[in-house]
Amino acid sequence: MSTQECCAALAAAPLAADQAVELASVFKALGDPVRLRLLSMIASTEGGEVCVCELTPAFDLSQPTISHHLKLLRQAGLVDCVRRGTWVHYRALPATLDRLATVLRTPVAS
Amino acid sequence: MSTQECCAALAAAPLAADQAVELASVFKALGDPVRLRLLSMIASTEGGEVCVCELTPAFDLSQPTISHHLKLLRQAGLVDCVRRGTWVHYRALPATLDRLATVLRTPVAS
DNA sequence: GCCCTGGATTGATAGTTGTCAATATAGATG
DNA sequence: CATCTATATTGACAACTATCAATCCAGGGC
Numbered sequence: 001m002s003t004q005e006c007c008a009a010l011a012a013a014p015l016a017a018d019q020a021v022e023l024a025s026v027f028k029a030l031g032d033p034v035r036l037r038l039l040s041m042i043a044s045t046e047g048g049e050v051c052v053c054e055l056t057p058a059f060d061l062s063q064p065t066i067s068h069h070l071k072l073l074r075q076a077g078l079v080d081c082v083r084r085g086t087w088v089h090y091r092a093l094p095a096t097l098d099r100l101a102t103v104l105r106t107p108v109a110s
Numbered sequence: 111m112s113t114q115e116c117c118a119a120l121a122a123a124p125l126a127a128d129q130a131v132e133l134a135s136v137f138k139a140l141g142d143p144v145r146l147r148l149l150s151m152i153a154s155t156e157g158g159e160v161c162v163c164e165l166t167p168a169f170d171l172s173q174p175t176i177s178h179h180l181k182l183l184r185q186a187g188l189v190d191c192v193r194r195g196t197w198v199h200y201r202a203l204p205a206t207l208d209r210l211a212t213v214l215r216t217p218v219a220s
Numbered sequence: 221g222c223c224c225t226g227g228a229t230t231g232a233t234a235g236t237t238g239t240c241a242a243t244a245t246a247g248a249t250g
Numbered sequence: 251c252a253t254c255t256a257t258a259t260t261g262a263c264a265a266c267t268a269t270c271a272a273t274c275c276a277g278g279g280c
Binding site: 161162163166173174176177178180181193195196197198 | 225226227228229230
Binding site: 010013024028031032034035039098102105 | 123141153154
C-alpha cells in the first residue's frame with residue numbers, strides 16, 4: 001500500500017476493509033498506556049536513541065513485560081532497534097506516526 | 111486536563127502516566143477494524159450524520175455487535191448520537207480526532 | 221391500548237492480551 | 251572456556267474483548 005496516498009483521511013471517504021485492518025493494528029499498538037509512554041520516551045529523546053536499560057526502570061513492571069511491549073511497538077512499525085554491544089537501543093520511526101496523524105487529521109474544507 | 115496544552119506531542123516530552131492512560135483509551139477504541147470503518151463512515155458523511163440503519167448492513171456482523179462498537183466509539187469521545195424518532199443518528203466529534211493527530215504529529219524542528 | 225420496527229442491553233463463550241517467573245541467548249570480560 | 255550482564259523468549263494464568271442469540275426498551279401507527 002502506498003504510504004501516503006491522496007486524501008487518506010478517515011473523514012475523507014469510507015475506509016476500505018483491508019486498510020482498516022492494517023491501520024487498526026497500528027492503533028492497537030498505541031492502545032496501551034505503557035506502550036504509549038515507551039514510545040514517547042523513545043521519540044522524545046534528544047539523540048534519537050534510547051537504551052532499553054533506561055526504559056525498563058522507568059516502569060513498575062518486570063523486564064520481560066517491557067521487552068514484550070517493545071516487541072509490539074516494533075511489529076507495529078513504530079520503533080526500530082539496534083544492538084550496540086550488550087545493549088539494545090531503540091529509536092522511533094516518524095513515518096508511521098506521521099501517517100497516522102494524516103489519517104486522523106480532519107479535512108480542512110468540508 | 112486541558113484538551114490542547116502546548117506541545118502535547120508524543121515526541122516533545124515523555125508522556126505523564128495519567129495522560130498516557132487517557133490517550134491509550136482513545137487509541138484502543140481505534141484499534142479495531144470494524145470501529146475504524148464505522149468511524150470513517152460517520153466522519154466522511156456529507157451531512158455529518160449517519161443513521162445506524164445505514165451502518166449496520168455495511169458489515170457482516172450482527173446488529174448487537176455493531177451497537178457494541180458504536181458504544182465504545184461513544185465512550186471514547188469519538189462520536190456522538192442523537193435520537194430522531196425511531197432512528198438514531200451518529201456524528202463524529204472532530205475535536206477528539208484533532209487532538210490525537212496533534213499528539214502524533216512529529217515536532218517540526220528537533 | 222396493541223403491535224411493529226429500530227436500536228440497546230444482557231448473558232454466554234471463544235479468543236486475545238498483559239503480566240510474571242523461569243529460561244534462553246548474545247556479547248563482554250576475565 | 252567460564253562467567254557475568256543485558257535482552258529476548260517461553261509458558262502459564264487472570265483479565266479483558268469481540269461476537270452472537272435472546273431479550274428489552276422507545277417511538278410510531280393502528
